[in-house]
Amino acid sequence: MSPSLALSLQRGSRIVDWPVSPARLRRWVKLALEHDAVVTLRLVARAEAIALNRAYRGRDYAPNVLTFAYGAPPAPAATAGAGPLQADIVICVPVVREQARAQRKAFEHHLAHMVVHGMLHAQGHDHLEAAEAAAMESLETRLLARLRMPDPYREGGGAIDANRVSSRRRNSVPAR
Numbered sequence: 001m002s003p004s005l006a007l008s009l010q011r012g013s014r015i016v017d018w019p020v021s022p023a024r025l026r027r028w029v030k031l032a033l034e035h036d037a038v039v040t041l042r043l044v045a046r047a048e049a050i051a052l053n054r055a056y057r058g059r060d061y062a063p064n065v066l067t068f069a070y071g072a073p074p075a076p077a078a079t080a081g082a083g084p085l086q087a088d089i090v091i092c093v094p095v096v097r098e099q100a101r102a103q104r105k106a107f108e109h110h111l112a113h114m115v116v117h118g119m120l121h122a123q124g125h126d127h128l129e130a131a132e133a134a135a136m137e138s139l140e141t142r143l144l145a146r147l148r149m150p151d152p153y154r155e156g157g158g159a160i161d162a163n164r165v166s167s168r169r170r171n172s173v174p175a176r
Helices: 022-031 046-057 093-102 107-122 130-145
Strands: 005-011 037-044 065-070 085-092 168-170
Touching: 005 022, 022 037, 022 107, 037 046, 037 107, 046 065, 046 085, 046 093, 065 107, 085 093, 085 107, 093 107, 107 130
Parallel strands: 005 037, 037 085, 065 168
Antiparallel strands: 065 085
């Protein structure tokens, strides 16, 4: 039985149109889903991304993706009655567009990668250490291949973030 998903899609005040269909965003979230989850996926402009990054990570720039997972990550074999994972994933659309262009990737491919990346962070995956990074990158590559998308770490020569620091913050609740 596949995990259940309650997904809320949101656009920040300066995101007028969906960059891809809501159905496609839902498909990408479900692709990376390992546990029952309640997730909000919010697409934002640069100012909102900077404000959230500053408030919750103490960093003064617009990141491509921020993941806020509430509570401990689910155990690999989730125990019955543990309840669903709860997370907010924030994607800065202008940054993803700029990175896609700079890395010579299709915007849609890079956006799918950021959605998958954020979902994996929400479920406890990370890339702080080399072994974690290799495992997470391999999983992302396999998942995106199921969408017939190229390896995000090979196409155009670009990785997500040169300093490889996790954007995940547990138990930090952003203001809504």
